[in-house]
Amino acid sequence: MLNLRQLEIFRAIMVAGSLTGAGRHLQMSQPAVSKAVRRMEDLVGFQLFRRIHGRAQPTPEATNLFREVDKVFYSVSIVEKYARDLRDAQTGxxxxxxxxxxxxxxxxxxxxxxxxxxxxxxxxxxxxxxxxxxxxxxxxxxxxxxxxxxxxxxxxxxxxxxxTELMCVMAPDHPLASKASLRPSDLAPHAIITNMRSERFYELLNAAFQKEKLVCDAIIGTNSTITACSLAQEGSGVAIVEPMGVRELFPRTVLRPFRPSIIVTxxxxxxxxxxxxxxxxxxxxxxxxxxxxxx
The missing domain is CATH 3.40.190.10 (Periplasmic binding protein-like II)
Structure with a gap:
C-alpha cells in the first residue's frame, strides 16, 4: 500500500515533470527519487513514468492515479489549515x-x-x-x-x-419608584416578589429584614427571575432579584439598589x-x- 510520503513524491514528479525537479522541490537526490518510483511501481503493479528526452512522461495509468492523489492532498491541506486555526483558536x-x-x-x-x-x-x-x-x-x-x-x-x-448587588425592580408608577434606594422598612408595606429558587439570596434578604425587626413577606414567589421582573413590570409588586439582564429584558421597569447591600458574584x-x-x-x-x- 502506498503511504503519504510516496504519494507526495509521485505528485511532485507529476507537477515538476521530471525526477530532478521533484527532487529539488522535496530536497531529495535524483537517485533517491528514482528508487522511490521503482518501489511505488512494484506496489501498484504497473509503470508510472517513461523517460523521454530527460522528462518523466506519465503513463495513462499514472495520469488517472494523479487525479485521485491530488484530491488526497487537497484534503490534507484542509486538515493542515484546520490544525493551524485550532492552534490560533480560530476554529472549533x-x-x-x-x-x-x-x-x-x-x-x-x-x-x-x-x-x-x-x-x-x-x-x-x-x-x-x-x-x-x-x-x-x-x-x-x-x-x-x-x-x-x-x-x-x-x-x-x-x-x-x-x-454586583441585588436590585429592586418595579413599575415606573410604583410608590417607591422615586426613592434612590430601598430598605426593608420601605418595602415592608408593599407586595414583594422573589425568586424562591435562589435560597441563599432569600436567606440574606430575611436576615436584612430581621435586623430591622421586620418580616420579608414574599407575597409572590417564583422560580424564575424573568417571571419575577415581568410581574413587577405589570405592577404586581417589587421584585428583589439579581440585576443581570433586567434592563435589557425589562426596559420599562425602574431599578433601585436594595440597602443594606447584598452582594452577588x-x-x-x-x-x-x-x-x-x-x-x-x-x-x-x-x-x-x-x-x-x-x-
Whole structure:
C-alpha cells in the first residue's frame, strides 16, 4: 500500500515533470527519487513514468492515479489549515451554559466580542438553572458555565468574575419608584416578589429584614427571575432579584439598589478534570474582561 510520503513524491514528479525537479522541490537526490518510483511501481503493479528526452512522461495509468492523489492532498491541506486555526483558536466549537437573564447581558456581550475576533468558531449557548449548569460542568458537557450562587462541587472548578448587588425592580408608577434606594422598612408595606429558587439570596434578604425587626413577606414567589421582573413590570409588586439582564429584558421597569447591600458574584464554572481548549481559554479571557453597565 502506498503511504503519504510516496504519494507526495509521485505528485511532485507529476507537477515538476521530471525526477530532478521533484527532487529539488522535496530536497531529495535524483537517485533517491528514482528508487522511490521503482518501489511505488512494484506496489501498484504497473509503470508510472517513461523517460523521454530527460522528462518523466506519465503513463495513462499514472495520469488517472494523479487525479485521485491530488484530491488526497487537497484534503490534507484542509486538515493542515484546520490544525493551524485550532492552534490560533480560530476554529472549533465552544459550549456554554448560563442562566436566562445572564444570557441577555454580559455573557452575550462577551460572545459578540469573541465572534468579531474568531468568526469561524461555532458556539452553543444553553440556558439552564444553576443546578443544571453545575451538573453540565461536572459531567464535562459544557466548556464553561456562568452562575450566581456559590458552587461547591468536587468535579467543578469555580472562578469569581465581579461583584454586583441585588436590585429592586418595579413599575415606573410604583410608590417607591422615586426613592434612590430601598430598605426593608420601605418595602415592608408593599407586595414583594422573589425568586424562591435562589435560597441563599432569600436567606440574606430575611436576615436584612430581621435586623430591622421586620418580616420579608414574599407575597409572590417564583422560580424564575424573568417571571419575577415581568410581574413587577405589570405592577404586581417589587421584585428583589439579581440585576443581570433586567434592563435589557425589562426596559420599562425602574431599578433601585436594595440597602443594606447584598452582594452577588457571577462565577465561571468548568470541569475540573478536563483541560480547557485554546478556544475556551480565549473566550474565558474575554468573559473576565467583560463588565456590565448597571447604572
Amino acid at each position: 466549537v465552544l459550549t456554554l451554559a448560563c442562566t436566562p437573564t445572564m444570557s441577555c447581558s454580559f455573557v452575550t456581550g462577551a460572545i459578540a466580542r469573541f465572534r468579531r475576533q474568531r468568526p469561524k468558531v461555532r458556539i452553543w449557548l444553553q440556558t439552564a438553572t444553576t443546578k443544571e449548569i453545575l451538573d453540565l460542568a461536572a459531567s464535562a458537557q459544557v466548556d464553561l458555565g456562568v452562575i450566581y450562587s456559590p458552587a461547591e462541587h468536587p468535579a467543578v472548578s469555580v472562578t469569581p468574575l465581579f461583584e 457571577p462565577r465561571i464554572v468548568r470541569p475540573r478534570q478536563v483541560a480547557l481548549s485554546r478556544v475556551g481559554r480565549s473566550f474565558l479571557t474575554i468573559l473576565q474582561q467583560q463588565r456590565p453597565d448597571l447604572k
